[in-house]
Amino acid sequence: MDISTILSTSKPDLAPYESLYKHLHQNPGLSLQEHLAAETAAKYLRSFEGFDVRTNIGGTGLIGILKNGQGKTILLRADTDALPIEELTGLPYASKKREVDVEDRIEKPVMHACGHDMHISCMLAAAETLHTSMRHWKGTLIVLFQPNEERAAGAKAMIADGLYDSEKHACPAPDVVLGQHVFPLPAGTVGTRVGSFMSAADSFRVTVYGRGGHASMPHRTVDPVVMAAHIIVRLQTVVSREVDPRDSAVVTVGSVQSGMTENIISSEATLKINVRTVLPETRTKVLAAIKRIVKAECDASGASKEALWESTSSFPFTINDGEVTNHVAEAFSEHFGELHDPDTPPLSGSEDFSILAIEAPNKDGGRGVPYCFWNFGGSDPKTFEDFKGRGKLDELPANHSSYFAPVIQPTLSTGVDALVVAALSYLR
Ligand SMILES: [Zn+2]
Ligand SMILES: [Zn+2]
Known part of the structure; x- marks a missing residue:
């Protein structure tokens, strides 16, 4: 039958x-x-x-x-x-x-x-x-x-x-x-x-550390808002400049948070990043590129310590x-x-x-x-x-x-x- x-x-x-x-x-x-x-x-x-x-x-x-x-x-x-x-x-x-x-x-x-x-x-x-x-x-x-x-x-x-x-x-x-x-x-x-x-989906919470202080004395601080802003812009180049155009990937910064008010420079910023890839080798490459950029931008800004990475979810x-x-x-x-x-x-x-x-x-x-x-x-x-x-x-x-x-x-x-x-x- x-x-x-x-x-x-x-x-x-x-x-x-x-x-x-x-x-x-x-x-x-x-x-x-x-x-x-x-x-x-x-x-x-x-x-x-x-x-x-x-x-x-x-x-x-x-x-x-x-x-x-x-x-x-x-x-x-x-x-x-x-x-x-x-x-x-x-x-x-x-x-x-x-x-x-x-x-x-x-x-x-x-x-x-x-x-x-x-x-x-x-x-x-x-x-x-x-x-x-x-x-x-x-x-x-x-x-x-x-x-x-x-x-x-x-x-x-x-x-x-x-x-x-x-x-x-x-x-x-x-x-x-x-x-x-x-x-x-x-x-x-x-x-x-x-x-x-x-696709695989990897999500992270990344905290970058500056040095807080008075908004009128930026020279005495390391501003994590500026640091985060540079990271976000630079992350846009991962897919556009590092991934083969015939392949596909997504890097999204879905959330950015720092500070409470306008006259204080805060001491840290938190980014929530979501990554989608369809090939294992691209996943490795994209995740490495994101880590490299975050580290380099923290160095460029004179961060007070290394960024903290926390995985929030990971789909295979x-x-x-x-x-x-x-x-x-x-x-x-x-x-x-x-x-x-x-x-x-x-x-x-x-x-x-x-x-x-x-x-x-x-x-x-x-x-x-x-x-x-x-x-x-x-x-x-x-x-x-x-x-x-x-x-x-x-x-x-x-x-x-x-x-x-x-x-x-x-x-x-x-x-x-x-x-x-x-x-x-x-x-x-
Ligand atoms: Zn669903
Ligand atoms: Zn479902």
Whole structure:
């Protein structure tokens, strides 16, 4: 029986999953506070007889393991956290939730503005489909729900808590790790890409030190505001003068703070810098250039001591394995036909998904198994064409926008199919 036939005979009625999606959408949880998502995922998985469910991995992370004879071990991953954004979609099931962020104790509006509620709903419906179709496949299926993706710490936390550790959570070592993200492309479509798919993102807080004093006596001070200003301007040359024009990178100073008032020269300045790169060698080069410039400008100003560097977050690269991606892409083309794009453009965002594969034990006794991450559309196809026709695609609400909400169908159905097809391409 081919995969499309297995799917059409085993896929459940998705109406209850549409309601589940709305419920999750209305009740989002910030990073580290994904309790409802985790409880819901565990409850569903436990209702599918045979799933071994292990919870509280690296916070609210959990896995469900379904063993079904000899065969490959496939791990499917969904992320579960929402964002501190006020929802403005006007949808009847829009989130009105506010909650205190455990990170800084500040109350914030909360919205599933990245579509992780769709990822959870797709994964649970895919788990039910694969559970129903067990007589058609062999092997081990792992579905993994990962918290705290938005702050680049959830995958690391699950690994650090012993996800693959035989003494701890004992997740079976996967042969392949697979995951997906909803994106503002026409709903119904899926996109794969071999190689570099999402950028690495490195964020730092850099403090530079001068010597404070009276604004009327600058000769008795070292002004950190001037120092910071020179650093910011000079950093603009990293991408424009040091990165190959055929490559791409971003260096953004998103925040600069120094001093409280106009008649005092302060003693230090803090810069928050965000760096995006798509190639490992460019990442090394850009980070080295930033350090070199900060150090040289501090020296040039006569700084009182060396700059302090603090990493605030670090997303790895997402570089899809050639063999695995071609294997998945072939199955997608067979099932989705024209709606699958095997050469979808790389995404500008970043993901910590790859850590779950890079840190997984492999057959050679080391770490690192191949992975594939793909996208699927969430925008109403008519709206997408309308924006495209007017040359306004940049204005179509995208992830992290107050207006971003996927159309429930065919987004949900496509996301379920993609997970099931990719898993069965290995397990059948
Ligand atoms: Zn996001
Ligand atoms: Zn996301």
